[in-house]
Amino acid sequence: xxxxxxxxxxxxxxxxxxxxxxxxxxxxxxxxxxxxxxxxxxxxxxxxxxxxxxxxxxxxxxxxxxxxxxxxxxxxxxxxxxxxxxxxxxxxxxxxxxxxxxxxxxxxxxxxxxxxxxxxxxxxxxxxxxxxx
Numbered sequence: 663x664x665x666x667x668x669x670x671x672x673x674x675x676x677x678x679x680x681x682x683x684x685x686x687x688x689x690x691x692x693x694x695x696x697x698x699x700x701x702x703x704x705x706x707x708x709x710x711x712x713x714x715x716x717x718x719x720x721x722x723x724x725x726x727x728x729x730x731x732x733x734x735x736x737x738x739x740x741x742x743x744x745x746x747x748x749x750x751x752x753x754x755x756x757x758x759x760x761x762x763x764x765x766x767x768x769x770x771x772x773x774x775x776x777x778x779x780x781x782x783x784x785x786x787x788x789x790x791x792x793x794x795x
Contacts, residue, residue, distance in 0.1 A: 670727055681724045682744060685782075688717035689748025690755065694770040695777050718778045722785025730790050737786050741779045749774070 670677040695714040696707065721744075725737060749771065756762050 666727060677728060681721075681728055684724065685721045685741070685744040686748040686751060688714075688721060689745045689774075689778060690751040692717055692778075693749055693752050693774055694765055695774045696770075697765065698769045698773065699764045699767055714774075714778065715781060718781035719785045721778075722782035722787075723789045725782065726786045726789030726793065729786075730793060734783060734787060738779060738783050741782045741786075742775065745775055745778050 692710065692714045695710060702710075721741070725741070729737060729740075749766075753762060753766060756765075
């Protein structure tokens with residue numbers, strides 16, 4: 663963990679770009695966390711849930727390495743902005759396809775945003791508290 667902190671301290675711009683890009687990537691390809699409008703097979707649903715929860719935990723931990731001196735609310739807002747960036751990338755990636763009509767509904771977007779931001783913020787909080795002790 664110490665070598666990661668040293669890398670982050672010496673290469674801040676690269677570290678911010680990698681972590682922010684990673685969170686956007688996770689949300690671009692992990693949306694929707696659970697599709698409320700279309701029935702998927704159980705195996706695909708379980709895979710999406712597992713991968714998205716793990717991605718949110720990793721995102722919170724990596725944000726804690728970068729932003730451990732902050733309060734929780736700026737992290738929640740930053741996570742929400744990065745999630746929205748990922749969703750915008752996903753929308754543009756599938757622009758004009760029929761899947762956008764059943765993926766990008768208000769309930770799917772709200773569920774994905776709430777779950778990913780909630781889990782990543784709790785992960786950030788746990789990582790900051792664990793690192794402080």
